[in-house]
Amino acid sequence: MADKDLQLLDNVELRFALAETDAQLEKTLATFLCPVLLKLASPVEAVRAKVVGILTHINKRIRPKPSIKLPLAPLLQQFSDNGSVLVKNFTLIYVELGFERVELEEKVASLPKLIKGISQRPAAQQTTIVHMVLPALAQIKQHNEDNTTSDPYEFLTHPADAICILTRLQDVLLYRQPTIVTPTGHSHGTNNSGPSSPLTGATPAASTTPASATPDGMSPQSVLNTTYNGKATWANSSELKNIKTGALRFICSTTAFPDALPLPVQLERFIAMIAATGDSYYEASSMGEDGLKRTKLPDLEDKLVVDRLFQMFQGFNRGKPVAGQESIFRQPSSNIVKLKIMGYLSKSKTAAESFPSALQVSFDCLYGPKTNTKLVMAGMAFVQWMARMSSEATLAPIAPVLVSGLLKYTRENEEARGLESDAAKGFAYVAISLISKRIPSIFRKDLSIVEGFFEQLATQPPNVKTYIQEAICTMLDAFQPLKDWAAEEDTTRIVSMIEHNMNKDEHQARYCAVKYATGLFDFSDIASKYICLMTIADEKLEIREEAKRGLTFPTAGTLSENTAAGGRSILPDFIKLVDMINFKSKTLQNRTDEVLSKPTFGKAFIMGFPSEVFIHILEFFRRLLITSADPDVIIEESSNEYELQQFVFTPETRRRVKAWLKEMWDKDNQIDNDQKTLTSYISFLEIALNHQGPLDKNLHSTALTCLLELFSLAPSSLSQQYSHRLNWFKPYIGSPKVESRQAVAHIIGIVATDDLGEANPQRQVFQQFFGDLLTLIKDTTKQTTTEQRHGSILAVGYILGRLLYRYPNAAFDIIPRSEFEEVVQLIVGDLDSKQNLFVSGACIALGEIGRYGVIPGPHPEKDIEKLIATARDTKDIKTQEYAIASLGHIGVGNPANAQEILKFFYDFGPKQTKQTEVNFTIGEAIACIGAGWQCTAMDVFADVADQEPTKQNITDDVMDSILAIILNEMAPSPKAATKKAACIWLLSLVKFCSTHPSVKLQLPRLHSVFSSLLSDRDELTQEIASKGIGLVYELGDQSIRSQLVGSLVGMFGEGKKATQKITGDTELFDSNALGQAPDGSSLSTYQSILSLASDMNQPELVYKFMHLASHNSMWQSRKGAAFGFSSIVSQAEAELKPHLATLIPRLYRYQYDPNPKVNEAMTSIWRALVKEPKKAVQEYFDVIIRDLLEGMGARAWRTRESSCSAMADLLQGRSVEEIEKYLENIWTMSFRALDDIKESVRLAAFKTCRALTLMTVKYCDPKNVTAAEGQRVLDIMVPFLVQKGLLSSAEEVSKFSLTTILKICKQAGPLLRSHIPLIVGALLEGLTSMEPQMMNYLSFHTEKYQVSQEQLESSRLNAAKLSPMMEGIEACIENIDDSVMNELSVQLSTMIRKAVGLPTKAGCAHLLVSICIKKPAVMRPYSDAILKTLGAALKDKSPAVRKSYAVAVGYLARLTTDAALVKFVERQGENYLSTEDEELRSVPAIVIREISKNAADKFKGVASSILPIVYYGSFDPNKDINAIWKEVWEEHTNGSSSAVKLYATELVEVLSKQLTSASWNAKKQSAQALKGVSEVMDLSRDLDNLLPLIIDGLSGRTWQGKEHVVELLAAVTANSKDYFTGKKDKLQEIAKVLLRESKKVNKQYRRYAIDSLGKFLDTFKEVDYYVEVKSMLFTILENKEDEDGEDEEMEKPLQLVVMASAAKALGLAWTRNPQLQAQHAPEFVEKASSALVRNIWNVRSGLLESFENFFAKLNLTGSEAVLSDAALTVILDSLLEGSLRDFKYVSIRNQGLQLVKNIAEKLKGTAYYTPTVKAKLHEVLQALRKDPLPSISEEATLIESSL
Helix, strand or coil: HHHHHHHHHHHHHHHHCCCCCCCCCCCCCHHHHHHHHHHHHHCCCCHHHHHHHHHHHHHHHHHCCCCCCHHHHHHHHHHHHCHHHHHHHHHHHHHHHHHHHHHHHHHHHHHHHHHCCCCHHHHHHHHHHHHHHHHHHHCCCCCCCCCCCCCCCCCCCCCHHHHHHHHHHHHHHHHCCCCCCCCCEEEECCCCCCCHCCCCCCCCCCCCCCCCCCCCCCCHHHHHHCCCCCCCHHHCCCCHHHHHHHHHHHHHHCCCCCCCCCCHHHHHHHHHHHHHHHCCCCCHHHHHHHHHHCCCCCCCCHHHHHHHHHHHHHHHHHHHHCCCCCHHHHCCHHHHCCCCEEEEEEHHHHHCCCHHHHHHHHHHHHCCCCCHHHHHHHHEEEEEEHHCEEEHHHHHHHHHHHHHHHHHHHHCCCCCCCCCHHHHHHHHHHHHCCCCCCCHHHHHCCCCCHHHHHHHHCCCHHHHHHHHHHHHHHHHHHHCCHCCCCHHHHHHHHHHHHHHCCCCCCHHHHHHHHHHHHCCCCCCCCHHHHHHHHHCCCCHHHHHHHHHHHCCCCCCCHHHHHHCCCCCCCCCCCHHHHHHHHHHHHHHHHHHHHHHHHHHHHCCECCCCCCHHHHHHHHHHHHHHHHHHHCCCCCCCCHHHHHHHHHHHHHHHHHHHHHHHHHHHHHHCCCCCCHHHHHHHHHHHHHHCCCCCCCHHHHHHHHHHHHHHHHCCCCHHHHCCHHHHHHHHHHHHCCHHHHHHHHHHHHHHHHHHHCCCCCCHHHHHHHHHHHHHHHHCCCCCCCCCCCHHHHHHHHHHHHHHHHHHCCCCCHHCCCHHHHHHHHHHHHHHHHHCHHHHHHHHEEEEEEEECCCCCCCCHHHHHHHHHHHHHHHHHHCHHHHHHHHHHHHHHCCCCHHHHHHHHCCCHHHHCCCCCCCCHHHHHHHHHHHHHHHHHCCHHHCCCCCCCCCCCCCCCCCHHHHHHHHHHHHCCCCCCCHHHHHHHHHHHHHHHCCCCHHHHHHHHHHHHHHHHHHHHHCCCCCHHHHHHHHHHHHHHCCHHHHHHHHHHHHHHHHHHCCCCCCCCCCCCCCCCCCCCCCCCCCHHHHHHHHHHHHHHHHCCCCHHHHHHHHHHCCCHCCHHHHHHHHHHHHHHHHHHHHHHHHHHHHHHHHHHHCCCHHHHHHHHHHHHHHHHHHHHHHHCHHHHHHHHHHHHHHCCHCCCHHHHHHHHHHHHHCCCCCCHHHHEEEEEEEEHHHHHHCCCHHHHHHHHHHHHHHHHHHHHHHCCCCCHHHHHHHHHHHHHHHHHHHCCCCCCCCCCCCHHHHHHHHHHHHHHHHHHHHHHHHHHHHHHHHHCHHHHHHHHHHHHCCCCCCCHHHHHHHHHHHHHHHHHHHHHHHHCCCCHHHHHHHHHHHHHHHHHHHCHHHHHHHHHHHHHHHHHHHHHHHHHHHHHHHHHHHHHHCCCCHHHHHHHHHHHHHHHCCCCHHHHHHHHHHHHHHHCCEEEEEEEHHHHHHHHHHHHHHHHHHHHHHHHHHHHHHCCCCCCCCHHCCCCCCCHHHHHHHHHHHCCHHHHHHHHHHHHCCCCHHHHHHHHHHHHHHHHHHHHHHHHHHHHHHHHHHHHCCCCCCCCHHCCCCCCHHHHCCCCHHCCCCCHHHHHHHHHHHHHHCCHHHHHHHHHHHHHHHHHHHHCCCCCCHHHHHHHHHHHHCCCCCCCCCCHHHHHHHHHHHHHHHHHHHCCCCCCHHHHHHHHHHHHHHHHHHCCCCCEEEEEHHHHHHHHHHHCCCCCCCCCCHHHHHHHHHHHHHHHHHHCCCHHHHHHHHHHHHHHHHHHCCCCCCHHHHHHHHHHHHHHHHHHHCHHHHHHHHHHHHCCC
């Protein structure tokens, strides 16, 4: 065997040696190189040595000559298939050589074969292959991104190859060229690439940096592999950029790396793109960035992905070198790559949970040797992410390390400045604070951390301070609740820290201090209140607001509940707070000198406190005092403290405060009590009053108000202490603030009149003081200021009033009556003053005097008249109100004049249409007159704690008359202003005179009037009426209440309204109400309130609601507050609490009522009742949602709309557990509302659906919920959305359903699997059902819009492919597995069969293609069945659909079994062969092409079944179909004749069958195909069968295309001559048939028959048919046929063609028999010569050919003379005339010249070459020599010379 091998090798070597030229060598290499290499596998050493010798010879010859091509394809095949390592290695050498020498196109074609199996090859071979591939990739400028292209590199089936090549390409992308650095450090060559440079962090050597420095992310071994051990020339040249960009184009190609590749491959691709982003070449880095944007990210929650990112970041073994593994030790990545990786890690929960990698990466970013600011910030961001996302179990062990590391960073960089440094430090502080929220124990044990943060606020730049402030505020959560963990020393330390920071210059420190004070301590904590008070007047708004929050008292309800529960008081202890302020004051006063030594910009200090702070201290003390006495009190906020204190307190509150003050005062007066709390509080007030500074106005006002409260409510013994200090109050009489003057006048009235007994020396002091005041009043000079005089008038009024109060019988003993009257007249005189200040002072003073008795004077009625005139005429509203209030009080003290006052009120009140507050003042005044001291508005004027005023007797008749006038005359009035006034006055009477018998008696009547006013056009009238109704209800007993409820329900519910009589005076519109509809629609607010109560089956609650439903600004005004509705509301809240479960759902919905008034009213009720809305909604969620669901389907549109709006809001932030059971119902009702008849309801439903969509999609996303929860939601939603949503007839519903389904498809991931068949089916149907109607319209009107049906269908197809529904389907495909495919395949098959719309059909096809590409393994078991279904669908009437299905078949063919594919292909062949319809004939062609294109391997297996049909189809008469078949044929046979020979049997079988077809087209096409076969090969073996078929096909009439059959007969017989040996009879038969066909009348056909006859007779010498055919041919040439034929003009061209064919055939049929030649030659010459002269050029051309054949066949050696000289002369003459002198046609002259030459050569040396003939020849040639064409004339000269 070895000898034989050696002999063979010797022969081969000889062949190589004999190959002299490059072309010969190339040919020899193509034949013998691969077999020679195979011999290396021989076990014989000598054989292998011989092979090496031959290869050495080859190498020497080919290496210097790059032009010599090697047989690359066979070498690649051998490299892939052979098992011998030696053979593979040597083969690879030549593959590498050959690969370099081929064109780019061939390189690209070879890449898949080269890469295939690379993962299984040794590392050295992998390196070689990669270095072959890289330059080729650099040359490929664009990869084919057509998604329908199959997987060219077979990565889907061999993912390990993809991973291998990607890993190698990653190293290429990470590679950096070594930078040479001179000793001075100047760079030469490529620029340093920043953080990614190999020099980063390296120490330069003495001269240059080692060229082998390992780039970031690489190992020494990977560098060697990448540079091909230094052999890769591009590694150190500018070509590196092209190599990298080429590699990236390949990596980013979706054709090379389809989306369906498994995760490990996609991960390495992702890693490669990340590596590229850090490249120093901009082109490479930008391509990497672009690739990352375009590529779908791998699942960042997959541990495999996260670990790979950590590995890339840290390098080999987490960046720690291992002894002995230095060569494979990978460096950590460059900073740019690290930064990119951190961006992805900071989006992964799994990364945050990865210990210790997460910690190591974080610290590397912070402290790594090569780190930079951006990396530090990325590290900080990752630490923040860990703090937020990692579980407590993971975070707890590493949190101390993280915190210490971050603190270390902040300490080390404390002095660093700059935007980036500031941001990095800020990130560190925030990261620490986030950890504190998760692991608070670290921070509780070490308070120095938070203390350090506070300290840093003083030293860090402004940018960092913002971060620190945020961090400190976040850390607050770590210390809450303080009482759970803090020991006393901890609390003390925290308080000390807060106090230390609250006065710092840095506002951030102050804010954080206040934040901690309010956040860590209860409201009852004294220290925190002190801190809030100290910062309440801060210059920064946010600090003031935070301090204000800390000083805001708990609600009355909260205080009451706490008191009822018997718990520890939640209020600060008044005594302790006073003591603390005292203590702090002493400390601060010691520092005052230090503070005042600095510029204070006008700041004043009181007791060491800034004056603004001291004001707030006093206000807080006042409020705390009142609230401590009565926790139920509700204190209104107001700017006018003096006015407010007069009426905010209920009688009960006044009683409790009096008792509390008495208790405190008694304690202060105990001898053994050192703690003088109330005394200290009063001393604070005195100090404030004694202070003179820029803010003394506000300070004095606050202090005086507080002091007045004490004097009026505390025991008289307290005020008596000031009796001897009256002059101390005197300066404040002239205070610039009105409130201060009023308050001090009131105080003087109480203090000055105390204990003025006859024997008391105080009386003299008083009289002296009183005289001084009168002096001031009388002084009209400018020495007394306006304020002093005004204050004096007030003080005198209060003094005279309190004298009458305290000494009703002795007042004139203290001040003589005459003097008293004089003073009164003095005051009355001021009513005429031109200064409103004096007028208002006089009004107040007269009211104070007249309240406690008749005004002293001779004519008090005149004083009253003057006051009435003032009230009526003044333009100043304040003065007017003072005058009206005084009249009311005078009416109390002087009932005799009350009627006169009332009469004025009745007349004046209705005229005040624009001044509502004036009518409230009138109402209060009327109440005072009607009830006297029974009126609760008078309680505040009993301002001497231990003495009641003398009360005048007022009969019930007064109240009766008031009620009668208002109820009977004013309320029914047609005038709106009168009704409004009546409504306000009645409200005042009910409010202030509720205990009066007359009022109680009239309650039903009052209720009726208020009810009727609820429908008034004026909104305020409505609201006042609602308040009145509520108050009336509160006053009634149970029987009255029942009656009132019935009345109101009847009015609202049944419309029993009082009818209003229209008179001439009736005002249909107010002056400002024009444009509103006076149809009672304003009643809707109260109807809604009643509805709310009725829904709860408790109509009586409507009265409570009416108290709560207030939105008019009037109730926030001074007068509105006077009604004390806050207390009523508080009471209503308490009474409504038991009904909350029923009430809250209704109330929640009503807040969203479309009527703004209802909305506002219900929101008021909601705010009043529900103090913690979130908690309440959470608690009553189920009840609310059921109510809303019911409301969404209610009959009233307002209910439907409000329910929809409320539902949209309710759904925000709900958990799966809460919403799951209602989900389907919510969608059902939302969809129902979305199709509502009313637009506003539809809009509200749209918002609900939008919220629902967001929520549903969120709950279907496995990232947000557990798999079980997500599956439950999907199980509910998908069937609903598909079956009820998509199929809805309402367009909005179906659109919303579609949107939601698409979002679910993209987010649900694997949870979607069980629903994929349903979704896919619905979306496919939706492609048609949701197609724009315009498309359907266009399909019926294509001609009208000048659009072809094909164009339209193409547009529809493209639209379907780009449809969002297809995106949804594609998303579903990602999650298809075996469990889904069974059901999906059945559904898909059904849809393919039954689908109606073009888009749906196209969608089915596209879906099949996508599944085949992305999920081939899943599709394989079902492919046969689906292929069968597609077979029928391919006959669709739409070409576009047929094309789509054909493409689907092409992809499906990859996966089907061979048997199924063969059967399918055969069926397609049969369809093609058996149909005449061109459209249907195109289908098999397209299908086969797609199979050929997309399943090439499978196609080879069925080639024998289909290629014969393909060959037959390549002769199809339709050019388009023909081209498709030809494309397939050439693709699989390279167009070679060997394929025809290979499939000859099958071809003949198919073509024979078609030749006998009844179809003329089939006969014609098969004849053409058979002719093609016969031209390639000898068909002798098949002629026994074929000849009869062909001859039979020629029988009968002539049909279009029959000419191909007659041509076939000639061609077959000519190409199978051996068959006819010894079969002359068959030849004769054929000749007869051809002759017969040549005589057919059809000229078009006849020409081909004559041609065929000529060819046949010329081919077969044994058949001599000249005699039989000549007469026919001559007849044609003489043109004697059809002389009388019709349409001669049309027939003439055809006749000439027939004549040309006859002319040619004449020569072809010329006999070879010498006797016959002698017999017929003269005739031939005569007739042919004659025809040559007279016919057109094509006939002459044919005759010239005939003469050629004539002379060629002529036998001139015989005994008989064939031609005479005359005959030859005739021929030459005819040539001269008919050809050689035809200067129009060059070809004719050339033919003639050639004929002359042939005649001369034929005749030379024969007896026929006579002188005559010779002379004639010379004559002819002489003529030719004159030809204008040189080629002819020169040729003629040569011929002549040869004669």
